[in-house]
Amino acid sequence: HCPSREDLWVREGKILNPExxxxxxxxxxxxQLDCKDSxxxxxxxxxxxxxxxxxDFSLATDDFKSGIDLVSQKILSHGxxxxxxxxxxxxxxxxxxxxxxxxxxxGGAHGAGILGAHLExxxxxxxxxxxxxxxxxxxxxxxxxxxxxxxxxSLDHVRIVTLAPEMKRSSEVxxxxxxxxxxxxxxHSVANLSQAEEAVQHGATxxxxxxxxMLPFHHRDPGIVGLLTSDKIPAGRxxxxxxxxxxxxxxxxxxxxxxxxxxxxxxxxxDAIAGLGLAPGRHTLGQQVVEIDGLNTYIAGTKxxxxxxxxxxxxxxxFQEATGCSVEAALEAASLHPAQLLGIEHKKGxxxxxxxxxxxxxxxxxxVQATYIAGEQVWRQDxxxx
Amino acid sequence: xxxxxxxxxxxASEWAAKYIRNRIVHFGPGPGRFFTLGLPTxxxxxxxxxxxxxxxxxxxKHIDISPENVHILDGNAPDLQAECDAFEDxxxxxxxxxxxVGGIGPDGHIAFNEPGSSLVSRTRVKxxxxxxxxxxxxxxxxxxxxxxxxxxxxxxxxxxxxREVMILITGAHxxxxxxxxxxxxxxxxxxxxxxxxxxNTVFVCDEDATLELKVKTVKYFKGxxxxxxxxxxxxxxxxxMGAEQSQAKKPYSD
Numbered sequence: 001h002c003p004s005r006e007d008l009w010v011r012e013g014k015i016l017n018p019e020x021x022x023x024x025x026x027x028x029x030x031x032q033l034d035c036k037d038s039x040x041x042x043x044x045x046x047x048x049x050x051x052x053x054x055x056d057f058s059l060a061t062d063d064f065k066s067g068i069d070l071v072s073q074k075i076l077s078h079g080x081x082x083x084x085x086x087x088x089x090x091x092x093x094x095x096x097x098x099x100x101x102x103x104x105x106x107g108g109a110h111g112a113g114i115l116g117a118h119l120e121x122x123x124x125x126x127x128x129x130x131x132x133x134x135x136x137x138x139x140x141x142x143x144x145x146x147x148x149x150x151x152x153x154s155l156d157h158v159r160i161v162t163l164a165p166e167m168k169r170s171s172e173v174x175x176x177x178x179x180x181x182x183x184x185x186x187x188h189s190v191a192n193l194s195q196a197e198e199a200v201q202h203g204a205t206x207x208x209x210x211x212x213x214m215l216p217f218h219h220r221d222p223g224i225v226g227l228l229t230s231d232k233i234p235a236g237r238x239x240x241x242x243x244x245x246x247x248x249x250x251x252x253x254x255x256x257x258x259x260x261x262x263x264x265x266x267x268x269x270x271d272a273i274a275g276l277g278l279a280p281g282r283h284t285l286g287q288q289v290v291e292i293d294g295l296n297t298y299i300a301g302t303k304x305x306x307x308x309x310x311x312x313x314x315x316x317x318x319f320q321e322a323t324g325c326s327v328e329a330a331l332e333a334a335s336l337h338p339a340q341l342l343g344i345e346h347k348k349g350x351x352x353x354x355x356x357x358x359x360x361x362x363x364x365x366x367x368v369q370a371t372y373i374a375g376e377q378v379w380r381q382d383x384x385x386x
Numbered sequence: 387x388x389x390x391x392x393x394x395x396x397x398a399s400e401w402a403a404k405y406i407r408n409r410i411v412h413f414g415p416g417p418g419r420f421f422t423l424g425l426p427t428x429x430x431x432x433x434x435x436x437x438x439x440x441x442x443x444x445x446x447k448h449i450d451i452s453p454e455n456v457h458i459l460d461g462n463a464p465d466l467q468a469e470c471d472a473f474e475d476x477x478x479x480x481x482x483x484x485x486x487v488g489g490i491g492p493d494g495h496i497a498f499n500e501p502g503s504s505l506v507s508r509t510r511v512k513x514x515x516x517x518x519x520x521x522x523x524x525x526x527x528x529x530x531x532x533x534x535x536x537x538x539x540x541x542x543x544x545x546x547x548x549r550e551v552m553i554l555i556t557g558a559h560x561x562x563x564x565x566x567x568x569x570x571x572x573x574x575x576x577x578x579x580x581x582x583x584x585x586n587t588v589f590v591c592d593e594d595a596t597l598e599l600k601v602k603t604v605k606y607f608k609g610x611x612x613x614x615x616x617x618x619x620x621x622x623x624x625x626x627m628g629a630e631q632s633q634a635k636k637p638y639s640d
Contacts, residue, residue: 007447019442028455 001328001350003335008040010357013374017353035361038369041331042083044312045338047160048118048208048242048269050086050285052276056086058099058286068102072111074277076252078311078380079334079368081358082113082348084159086271088286089121089132096153104157107358107373115342116159119152120208123163123173124188128213131299131306132188133287144169144175159342163206164189165199178203183342185242185248186224188213193226200233204369206341207241209271211250212260212305228262240341243333244267245319246310252322257324267341268315268334273297273307288317317366327366387568387587389607390614391596395556398592402554403587404489404618409550410623413442420455422477424486424548426497427459427539459509459538470509470538483548490555493517494563494576498539501575507541542580550586553578558594565598 007030009016021027050341051057055067068085086100087095099117107113122138129137140147149155161177162185163170163347174184186199187208192215196204207214207224215223217265221246227239243266246256259266270276275292282300285307289300292309299306310318312334320330339349347356357375360368370380406423415421419568427437438458446456457476463469476548477483488496493515499507514522519533545551555564566591567578574580581587586628595606 018447019439022446022453022456023441023458028453034454 001332003039008035008351010372010375012269013357013376014037014115015351015355015357015359030204038361038363039327039366040351041360041362042140042335042339042351043080043112043360043371043373044268044316044334045115045342045349046075046080046266046270046272046312046334047084047115047206047341048086048120048339049075049080049272050088050307051274052272053225054274054278054283056274056284056286057098057102058090058094058095059086060285062337064098064101069111072107072114075112075312076371077368078372079313079360079362079371080112081107081360081371081373082115084115084118086118086120089129089154090216090286091136092151092153094286095119095151099152099154099157101159104159107375107378108378109378111378112121113358113373115344116157118160118162118185120162121159121188122151123148123161123167123170124213125166125190127190128164128188128215130188130213131285131288131290136287138333139167140170140173141168144172147200148173148177155180155182160185160206161359162187162206164191165204166191169219170199171202174199174202174204184216187223188225190215192221192223193230196227197230197232198225200227200230200237200239205209205237205240206267209244209249209269210241211254212244222312225258228258228265232291232323238265238340240265240267240337242267242271242318244269244271244308244310245315245322246270246295246308247318247322249305249308255319255322259325263325263329265337266333268312268319269338270312271307272309276309276311278309313362313368321365330366387581387612388591388614389603390456390590391593391604391608391611392563392590393593394518395592398554398556398590402552402590402616403636405552405590406485406487408618408621416566420480421478422483424477424483424488424540424545426488427537430634431496438600459540461534462536466511466538470511470534471629473509473538473540477544477547483549485546485550486545486548487552488545489556490553490560490563490567490578491521492517492559492563494566494578496542496578496580498537499542499577501577503542503574504570505574505576505577506543506546508544509538509540512537512539542577546580546584550588551581551586553581554593555589555591557592558593561597561599564589564591564595569599569603600622613632 009018055071102117104116105114121141122131122136124137126137138151160183176306177184183206184204185206186196186204203380207227211300233239243250243255245268273290274283280292283292289330290306291298291300295310297307297309297319298304316330316334320332336349340347348358351359358373361370364370371378392401410421413421459473460469483522493501498512498514500512513536522533523530566576572579572582
């Protein structure tokens with residue numbers, strides 16, 4: 001993409017080709033809005049967000065649905081127009097209770113669209129559990145895919161599953177999930193590069209928060225990080241990797257190394273937790289208690305990072321600053337790349353004709369001024385006045 | 387004719403644009419009173435570089451013209467000659483062309499009126515000369531086999547009926563054509579020469595396009611630039627209130 005000075009045409013919730021309108025239909029605009037020189041970009045897509053504003057997606061409460069609604073509504077102001085509610089490692093009972101309450105739905109004035117759930121765990125490595133509770137970790141040695149299905153209950157509204165590929169029988173599981181159209185992500189794992197490559201060959205396409213909860217890069221065994229430049233990726237496929245660019249999870253230098261090695265695979269995620277948008281202090285993350293101090297979020301009493309409280313637009317700005325990349329590259333990392341990861345770039349993540357009209361108006365410093373879903377303004381900065 | 391010589395391509399373009407702007411403002415178009423701008427026709431519809439895309443991206447999307455007021459010859463029409471005849475009728479219906487703006491080919495053609503075209507021709511189907519096909523190859527990735535060999539075009543006679551004609555000529559490769567058009571006789575081998583018999587013609591060119599002209603011709607017209615530049619000054623109706631007033635000038639006539 002490259003930025004150009006253009007008019008954006010929208011009709012019935014989709015981006016319209018004005019040339020066709022002009023010549024074929026002899027139509028012209030019914031309403032014209034002056035965007036005051038803002039940058040118009042596709043809406044952000046957050047594929048890893050655990051909750052926010054006091055809501056924890058991994059906690060089964062009576063009003064779980066209104067919790068999801070609250071988060072989906074609040075993140076509009078961060079520029080997020082679609083997201084994947086993420087559940088951390090939890091006991092099966094929680095999945096059985098909560099998953100049926102997450103439904104895939106379009107966004108609108110009520111909030112950002114839900115693309116499906118992201119299940120991060122419980123099939124992850126003990127050594128790299130991070131903030132996930134050890135007693136809930138599981139393996140699928142016995143029944144492979146059936147074990148997974150039994151744990152989660154239903155995969156109907158699941159979009160992404162994060163697992164550790166070094167676990168026995170992971171290849172079968174990855175293949176089965178991929179066959180069902182579910183994106184498989186590698187994370188919270190001690191896999192070496194060949195195990196990771198094998199997982200990719202069986203269908204894995206994503207890496208959950210690169211660098212965090214995996215073996216560090218080593219020059220004789222780069223581990224999962226090596227996927228960024230691996231030559232064993234099947235032709236025509238691309239490995240994407242999530243990065244939490246809040247300035248805490250990854251040193252800016254590491255962020256730059258990853259970006260330079262594989263710029264087209266970088267997907268910005270917030271990995272935000274319930275404390276997002278709230279005052280510092282204690283909050284929950286599934287079965288754990290988390291302490292928030294500024295942008296730092298640790299398991300209470302430890303120095304283990306657990307999620308973040310950064311907003312998506314903060315991540316975009318920090319990413320652009322740290323890497324010095326172009327504005328459009330930073331915006332693509334939060335919109336086009338997640339759309340490509342989920343295979344929905346024909347509908348979302350771009351401003352191409354006939355795609356969903358989910359877009360943002362940003363000022364030059366990349367602060368969101370207004371958010372639009374399906375062509376309707378669903379949020380705007382008060383001072384902006386449009 | 388008025389021969390306007392500017393130093394560079396950019397300056398020639400700007401002068402031409404301001405001139406057209408002034409003409410439109412001076413004409414004062416309104417509902418039912420059309421300023422009919424004539425432009426030469428181009429390539430077939432479906433090609434990405436097609437005339438429609440070109441006109442949309444370079445012109446229509448930047449102005450507030452109503453789509454009903456845009457008339458483009460349709461190269462995909464079932465009966466091409468009927469399409470051409472209908473086009474002539476539409477021109478009449480709009481009150482005739484007020485200003486026709488065109489370029490010149492290296493072989494001296496106006497629109498697609500190739501060498502040998504009748505100087506009184508009307509809108510019709512034309513077979514393109516090899517020169518034109520070569521020139522158009524750049525729109526088809528240099529693949530000559532894909533360049534259309536026929537086009538619908540307004541005729542020389544059609545353009546002669548316009549109340550004013552502006553021809554833009556830039557670049558050294560057009561120099562010989564310009565020489566033939568204005569310093570030699572009227573000749574159907576260099577169809578632009580027909581405009582020597584039009585009462586209101588403006589040729590706008592850059593320095594390079596004058597390379598084949600007599601030094602005397604170039605000096606004469608450059609000397610007139612002081613007068614000609616008054617044609618592109620902002621008209622009184624376009625100046626701010628309270629700013630220095632100047633009289634509205636009717637276009638200078640030969």
